[in-house]
Amino acid sequence: MFLTEKPNYPSFFDSFNKEKKKKKEFDLISQSFDESILRRLNTLCNSHSSVTINFSWLSSALAFLSFTHNQAITLLSNPKLTDSSNFYLDDSVKLLDICNSIASEIERLRHRRLLLKFALHLFNNNSEDAEKLRRARASLTDWDNNLKGYRYDSSKNLEHLVIDLAFMLKEVPRGKISSDERIVRRTIHSVGLVTVFVAGVVVAALRGSTELGVAVRAPSEFLWADSFNLLNSAISAELTRPGKKRHLLEELDDVEARLREVIGVMDDAGGEKGGSLNGAVKELERVTETLGEGLERLSNGVNEVFNTVMSSRKEMVERMRVGQQKQQTK
Template identity: 25%
Template structure:
């Protein structure tokens, strides 16, 4: 997933900076201004994400209380579109957008115009190695998420098989059996524990269970290796997404005293955002070994920019605890709806008697339409989401390379010249 970086080296800016004279007070004032702006943007970005939760929690009550006059905009402009459902594909796309924007601003503060020798002095000399290590673990998680999205896309195809079968008219035993077989395969795959979901065992089990759907799903004897190449990413059996997150969040303490207004704060902010984003997306997308994921990052409540992040953490953490009890496949809103509908449709199929009663037929028609809508949202959103995950991967790689370049330059500057 390594991409080419067309941006110019930050070292050119460092060289210019070292040849300029600026009073230290002026430099410090500029850093404080940049830090304040970063914190404001972080707060705004995550507050926008939190608004999805608040909006959908209160929308039904508001809709019931709203009158026609209330619904009109007195300014003559149409009302703004509602935020995407909490933990939906569209919501996670916004989350990754916020991450990319914050990362770009943070990198500018950390690197642009800063004397590189600061990287060899406290506090950066101890913070930068931790940041680089977290970046490597985040890259592993991006790879795992990428393949988790592949898995969801195959679940979507199974659901589409069921939808196509149940939309046949008249609905007979053959169509119901075919839909039931696709849905039970879907639910069986979802029921695999997290370690099996993205391991090499998944390829064998999934192809065995969906052999009869090979032509519809696009899996034929000749094409199977190509289609499943993206699922061949192998990790050690002991690799755990939850442990990766826990390791990333360990030893992450908020700066205190004078460090709270220096370069340590933007590094801490970015570390916090990185861990939170990785944690949230692992909770939503199938990944290897997610047990214990609810033990997430602890952020001090006195930090204003962190308040919306804390609110999101609490809600996602509560949902994850419920998920572990129910054994569902993930917190992604579309996945939860798909799983619930699949169970209901299998229950209908188990008791199906031709011809179907009118009331039952109407109920199944509504569930089938809802499943089709879930599939449509997945088909439209999963590809762009996967592309954004790749962009996050590329951005982390580029930023890590630029920081390493600075560290290497400082190391060369401090090495004595032999005579």
């Protein structure tokens, strides 16, 4: 009797089990992605389902957007699913444009803040000099006049970009597809919903809108749909809240309130106004610094989103290139 080595041919069941294991891992990644979105969403809305819109909240929303794109890359980088991946690549270009436009709006606010800084400089140097007081008051008035052009002229491009991005949500490829392709397209739709929502809120806040430019709702198939739609409703309620101040952004309202207080004291012809003016100027100085810090935080958030999307696009393109090369060498 002779012992012979049995040939080790790969069986059909080995291949089937590998594919089954790979599919299960892909499903688990998709589930983890949904759960991570849900956790992040819950941090953006308090227990009373209300929202206070300020630079801190907007920065958190942008961090959530950046996180969503970063988490999605594992699901979107399958080199075999180029149709859906190409859709994400096309879609994300809109977000890069939105980031650039938001950065431009932040710069506008920074330039407007210089009007406040100039007025404060004049107040602090010599608050008794009539000419300096006149120039300081003119600078404060320019803040308000500058707002009108900013609000009605500069935000149109931003609004149109968000609307275009929302329209692309309806164009996610459909039809008979594999289970992996379905997960990828579902992920694209998730990322699109989060992107349109966050971009819409940032745009509404910067332009002082009373409504979101685009209304989006998550379908019930998503684990995080209830939280997403609840947050959306909370934002809409804040935009239309009775008695809401002039601006959606808390910091801009604070600046305007203190600015009008300073002007009011300056225009008060009766009584002693020296002490009152000094106190009002100090409060204006405080909220002006808070505004500057908020703008810096928001700018960092926008840069983070831009860099994350650029990195995701680069990684996707590289994986697709490697995948195509492997197919060609077979």
